[in-house]
Amino acid sequence: MSVLGTRELIINIPGRPDGSALDLSIEPGQVWGVLGPNGAGKTTLIHTLAGLLPARAGQVMLNGTSLKELKRREIARQLGLVFQERQDSFPATVMETALIGRHPWLSPWEHEQGEDQARANQALAALDVAQLSERLLNTLSGGERQRVAIATLMTQNPEIWLLDEPTNHLDLHHQVKVMSLLRDQASAGKAVFLCVHDLNLAARWCSHVLLLYTSGDACWGPVENMLVPDALEKLYNQRLTTVEVDGSLLFVPTV
Numbered sequence: 043m044s045v046l047g048t049r050e051l052i053i054n055i056p057g058r059p060d061g062s063a064l065d066l067s068i069e070p071g072q073v074w075g076v077l078g079p080n081g082a083g084k085t086t087l088i089h090t091l092a093g094l095l096p097a098r099a100g101q102v103m104l105n106g107t108s109l110k111e112l113k114r115r116e117i118a119r120q121l122g123l124v125f126q127e128r129q130d131s132f133p134a135t136v137m138e139t140a141l142i143g144r145h146p147w148l149s150p151w152e153h154e155q156g157e158d159q160a161r162a163n164q165a166l167a168a169l170d171v172a173q174l175s176e177r178l179l180n181t182l183s184g185g186e187r188q189r190v191a192i193a194t195l196m197t198q199n200p201e202i203w204l205l206d207e208p209t210n211h212l213d214l215h216h217q218v219k220v221m222s223l224l225r226d227q228a229s230a231g232k233a234v235f236l237c238v239h240d241l242n243l244a245a246r247w248c249s250h251v252l253l254l255y256t257s258g259d260a261c262w263g264p265v266e267n268m269l270v271p272d273a274l275e276k277l278y279n280q281r282l283t284t285v286e287v288d289g290s291l292l293f294v295p296t297v
């Protein structure tokens with residue numbers, strides 16, 4: 043059984059035809075990449091999967107139960123989301139932010155324990171932001187904030203990791219570090235589903251790919267079947283040159 047699945051799901055993009063109904067089956071160990079041009083609906087899809095936006099039709103299933111039947115807290119124990127853009131409404135330190143990841147696991151009157159602190163410390167170290175733990179979030183750079191957001195998800199430790207463009211703002215080293223971390227989490231039994239604009243990151247790190255077209259059409263499957271130059275050129279309305287480096291395909295825009 044998939045940990046995250048959709049049945050005949052149509053995401054709700056105002057004024058757009060229904061397009062393809064999504065019947066996705068996302069399993070532990072898989073890393074899914076959603077590719078598509080600006081406005082195709084990647085963020086809308088990921089928010090619909092998280093239960094933050096209503097679907098136009100169909101269902102999202104979490105471990106076989108419809109999302110609609112689950113309380114927010116039950117959902118947050120199974121699924122976590124890194125947003126594309128964050129508004130930090132109140133001043134919090136990096137450590138306080140990471141510890142928010144433990145909230146689904148604590149009762150309302152319970153404080154974080156040593157084990158929660160240890161998880162947060164481990165996650166902040168994994169994302170190279172442990173040295174910033176006492177800094178206020180609003181004093182960090184864009185890439186540092188992005189790494190704190192991913193560390194918060196790691197502290198939450200859900201089965202399903204949803205990430206909207208997790209490599210945004212990251213330098214090359216941290217792009218690789220984050221993608222390796224996501225793959226390691228999948229190898230340890232998590233299911234990872236992320237939106238990404240970089241075809242080469244998707245080719246290198248994703249096991250499955252969903253192509254989302256502005257028309258609402260979609261197709262999905264194992265990465266080797268989906269990253270075909272013709273399909274990608276149609277997806278982005280952009281000609282591509284494909285080169286092979288050390289046995290891996292690289293896609294370069296043809297100008």
Ligand SMILES: Nc1ncnc2c1ncn2[C@@H]1O[C@H](COP(=O)(O)OP(=O)(O)OP(=O)(O)O)[C@@H](O)[C@H]1O
Binds near residue numbers: 082
């Ligand atoms: N509240 C809304 N009212 C009207 N249209 C909306 C609303 N929210 C989103 N949209 C539209 O839905 C479409 C899909 O938006 P979405 O943010 O999901 O795209 P995306 O694929 O994530 O794009 P990007 O690559 O630019 O991040 C866009 O055309 C957007 O303008």
